Amino acid sequence: MKRKYTLIFLLLQVIVSAFIAIEKPSFYIPQNWPKPVYNFKRNPINTDVVTLGRVLFYDPLLSKDNSISCASCHSNYNAFTHVDHKLSHGIGDSIGTRNSPALMNLAWSSTFMWDGAINHLDMQALAPITHPGEMGESFTNVAEKLKKSKLYPTLFKTAFQDSIISGERTLKALSQFMLTLISANSKYDSVMNKQALFTEQENNGYRLFKKSCASCHQEPLFTSYAFKNNGLSVDPDLNDYGRMRITKLSKDSLKFKVPTLRNLTYSFPYMHDGRFKKLSEVMNHYVSGVQKSKTLSSELAEPIHLNDNEKVDIIAFLLTLSDKQFVFNPQFAFPKEILLKAAND
Amino acid sequence: MKKCLAGLILIFSFVTNIRGQNSNICLLKVTPVFGSTNLTLGKQYFFHNQKDSVAFEMVKYYISGIQLLLNSEIVWKDTSGFYLLDAENEKSYSIPLKIPENLIFNEINFLSGIDSTTNVSGAFGGDLDPTNGMYWTWQNGYINGKFEGKSNLCKSMDSSFELHLGGYQFPYNALQSVQLKLTSKKIIEVHLELEHFINNIDIAEKHHIMSPSNEAVLMSKAFSNSFKIAQ
Numbered sequence: 001m002k003r004k005y006t007l008i009f010l011l012l013q014v015i016v017s018a019f020i021a022i023e024k025p026s027f028y029i030p031q032n033w034p035k036p037v038y039n040f041k042r043n044p045i046n047t048d049v050v051t052l053g054r055v056l057f058y059d060p061l062l063s064k065d066n067s068i069s070c071a072s073c074h075s076n077y078n079a080f081t082h083v084d085h086k087l088s089h090g091i092g093d094s095i096g097t098r099n100s101p102a103l104m105n106l107a108w109s110s111t112f113m114w115d116g117a118i119n120h121l122d123m124q125a126l127a128p129i130t131h132p133g134e135m136g137e138s139f140t141n142v143a144e145k146l147k148k149s150k151l152y153p154t155l156f157k158t159a160f161q162d163s164i165i166s167g168e169r170t171l172k173a174l175s176q177f178m179l180t181l182i183s184a185n186s187k188y189d190s191v192m193n194k195q196a197l198f199t200e201q202e203n204n205g206y207r208l209f210k211k212s213c214a215s216c217h218q219e220p221l222f223t224s225y226a227f228k229n230n231g232l233s234v235d236p237d238l239n240d241y242g243r244m245r246i247t248k249l250s251k252d253s254l255k256f257k258v259p260t261l262r263n264l265t266y267s268f269p270y271m272h273d274g275r276f277k278k279l280s281e282v283m284n285h286y287v288s289g290v291q292k293s294k295t296l297s298s299e300l301a302e303p304i305h306l307n308d309n310e311k312v313d314i315i316a317f318l319l320t321l322s323d324k325q326f327v328f329n330p331q332f333a334f335p336k337e338i339l340l341k342a343a344n345d
Numbered sequence: 346m347k348k349c350l351a352g353l354i355l356i357f358s359f360v361t362n363i364r365g366q367n368s369n370i371c372l373l374k375v376t377p378v379f380g381s382t383n384l385t386l387g388k389q390y391f392f393h394n395q396k397d398s399v400a401f402e403m404v405k406y407y408i409s410g411i412q413l414l415l416n417s418e419i420v421w422k423d424t425s426g427f428y429l430l431d432a433e434n435e436k437s438y439s440i441p442l443k444i445p446e447n448l449i450f451n452e453i454n455f456l457s458g459i460d461s462t463t464n465v466s467g468a469f470g471g472d473l474d475p476t477n478g479m480y481w482t483w484q485n486g487y488i489n490g491k492f493e494g495k496s497n498l499c500k501s502m503d504s505s506f507e508l509h510l511g512g513y514q515f516p517y518n519a520l521q522s523v524q525l526k527l528t529s530k531k532i533i534e535v536h537l538e539l540e541h542f543i544n545n546i547d548i549a550e551k552h553h554i555m556s557p558s559n560e561a562v563l564m565s566k567a568f569s570n571s572f573k574i575a576q
Binding site: 175248 | 464465466467468469470473474475476477478480482483484485486514517558
């Protein structure tokens, strides 16, 4: 009898362990998606490194006054952006010059930031950490603070088999967490995988989208990752000329990276400076607000003709790109079991 | 008996290893100098017949891709990679090169900075770790060399200069190659002649360089031309 209970207990343990293993975040390539561009050979995914990256992502220790974390401007509930804020915020209530981008499907992107200033995901976090208007901390000091903390030597040891804390490891851990932020469970994805159907309105919106928008917002990632001038006027206060700041080439004037359209429901306001609060404003811009200039995207050279019903249908389709599972995934949320416990110790 | 044998093998391989390493080390020593003296950070150096002066507060730069050549043919390449030389740490001036015994060479080549492939390949550790403060954060790329200090020549508000030289993309690729003919082969002693560097840049007008640019490329050429075999 005792043996029987032991067997049942062991069986249950195996099932629970398997369930936990499945639940752990990890990287995967969704069905029919292209090959990622991130080089995993230099940073192979390991769940303990992902956990370390997740804790770092949510820890305000990375900022100068320990007040702001990566998640402050990239909240999981908002598809990892700062909802309802036109421009990014920083320490001491400082305001940045661009809308914080939503973070998802980053393994498929070869450049980062609206102007492509960052050439590799591993190096991305350095920019906000050291920017005086964002987290304002020196990266050398971040490493020192991590070394002095009670929490991190253990987490680094679990992740890397020794407790050496280096800049390289810190950045690679942050990358690993961000690489796991895959959004591929929207209604659109279910329809593509033949597990759901669009409504008539969504279907019409999809048809119009493919005709008018998909050359830049290419499926399944809904971006081409190209830099385009989409005809926005220059904000006289921000004077932001986009990619030209990086390349110093006039042909790149007013060009910004084409953003993904996934999870638009959660990630307003829109555009590099967050000037549009609603998707209807975005639609109106493309139909009647495009400003002509030398570098205007060739896709917008001819006006896009859409009547009011068609605009609404496209928006109905765009809303099918919302991925609740992604936004409310507890594996991506604040790691209270680690950070709160550390704060209370 | 087995334990004894294993111990003997271990000792033998250790001794062989030590001997092997000693016999195959060629020391490359790169020292920053001003005039005829080794650089001391913060010290004021006079030049131009004592009319002008300069004091360096930071001299920090990378060299990489070290090669030894015989009559212009490459006979050895360094596989260890990248070295950060910092005037705050004299130990960083010496780079041991593990070369084959009896290697004959009469020239050394190296790069004064970091190549473009490394610049786009993500995070690295050691001398390339971003915590060393040699990585641009607002736009990516390694800073090949940092030169900071004060000179009466600078038309800046406090006579300061901050030259952060880097850039890996066309048209502002600042990486330069250094070729030096050698006389001694046991120790390769190179000087980074900072007086030569200062005399070959427009420090009066271009006293703050913080991003890839044409000026950064021109200064990087002057920087790489300032490496000389110690006389």
